[in-house]
Amino acid sequence: MNEPQSTTTPSGPSQKAPIRAAVIQLDCSHDVQANLDKTIEQIQLAAEKGANLICLQELFRSRYFCQTEDHNQFGLAETIPGPTTIALGEVAKRHSIVIVAGVFERRAPGLFHNSAVVIESDGSILGLYRKMHIPDDPCFYEKFYFSPGDLGFKNFDTSLGNLGVCICWDQWFPEAARLTALAGAEILIYPTAIGWQAEEKLEFGESQLKAWQIMMRSHAIANGVFLIAPNRVGLEDSIEFWGSSFTCDPYGNLMQVAAVDRPETIFSEIDLSLVETARTHWPFFRDRRIDAYEGLLDRWKK
Numbered sequence: 438m439n440e441p442q443s444t445t446t447p448s449g450p451s452q453k454a455p456i457r458a459a460v461i462q463l464d465c466s467h468d469v470q471a472n473l474d475k476t477i478e479q480i481q482l483a484a485e486k487g488a489n490l491i492c493l494q495e496l497f498r499s500r501y502f503c504q505t506e507d508h509n510q511f512g513l514a515e516t517i518p519g520p521t522t523i524a525l526g527e528v529a530k531r532h533s534i535v536i537v538a539g540v541f542e543r544r545a546p547g548l549f550h551n552s553a554v555v556i557e558s559d560g561s562i563l564g565l566y567r568k569m570h571i572p573d574d575p576c577f578y579e580k581f582y583f584s585p586g587d588l589g590f591k592n593f594d595t596s597l598g599n600l601g602v603c604i605c606w607d608q609w610f611p612e613a614a615r616l617t618a619l620a621g622a623e624i625l626i627y628p629t630a631i632g633w634q635a636e637e638k639l640e641f642g643e644s645q646l647k648a649w650q651i652m653m654r655s656h657a658i659a660n661g662v663f664l665i666a667p668n669r670v671g672l673e674d675s676i677e678f679w680g681s682s683f684t685c686d687p688y689g690n691l692m693q694v695a696a697v698d699r700p701e702t703i704f705s706e707i708d709l710s711l712v713e714t715a716r717t718h719w720p721f722f723r724d725r726r727i728d729a730y731e732g733l734l735d736r737w738k739k
Contacts, residue, residue, distance in 0.1 A: 459488035464671030484532035514543035530560030592621035618660035632678035687715035
């Protein structure tokens with residue numbers, strides 16, 4: 438099946454002005470206020486360069502604290518709305534931009550989520566996503582901190598277009614991407630914190646990074662969507678975060694890729710009319726056998 442050369446489509450619901458998306462990849466210190474200030478500074482710089490969609494990494498306000506099980510780290514959590522979303526709302530309104538940001542959410546005493554907020558260009562919180570798949574691996578002890586999300590896989594109808602948000606470990610599950618796309622998303626955004634452990638990097642490092650990228654590019658292809666993956670960068674305790682934040686189009690073509698070893702903001706022009714073109718020429722949604730997928734609800738089926 439050949440990729441079409443033309444991106445011309447009839448008038449339809451996706452006929453919106455092109456989006457200029459900025460993906461902000463940063464390193465993080467122990468000073469949460471400094472991290473927030475640095476991020477806001479980069480948001481403002483991106484907006485001044487014409488970006489109207491800003492995508493931030495997972496848990497951007499702090500270092501990745503899930504490398505150990507430490508009750509003191511719950512002090513990093515905050516309510517939504519709270520200090521971080523208020524600050525981001527102010528900068529979103531000032532520059533008329535949409536922001537997607539990862540937040541350590543304190544929902545109630547003893548109840549916490551790894552969440553992402555979508556902030557509209559008027560500064561309001563348009564929506565909230567809570568990470569559905571929670572890992573529990575060496576240096577990624579997230580089950581100690583986070584309850585699984587209970588909001589499902591969602592589409593957010595923003596002033597720019599339809600955005601779907603999942604978080605990090607969600608990216609390995611094709612079901613999450615498919616359900617988010619079926620909800621209406623034209624862009625999938627995956628705030629991420631992923632990197633190498635020192636003892637694995639030499640032998641497995643290259644293949645791990647490639648697998649991460651290939652998996653998400655396949656989501657873009659299978660669902661006919663643009664995809665944005667913001668990751669952090671730098672050495673934090675036992676993990677060397679590999680940066681490499683990227684964007685790709687509905688055919689899985691890489692649009693922009695950030696550096697592996699330094700903070701960077703990348704920019705991509707997103708024309709949502711390509712979503713309809715891709716889905717029309719590669720009609721995966723048309724040919725899905727929805728009458729034959731009951732087995733997906735089983736844990737295991739021999």
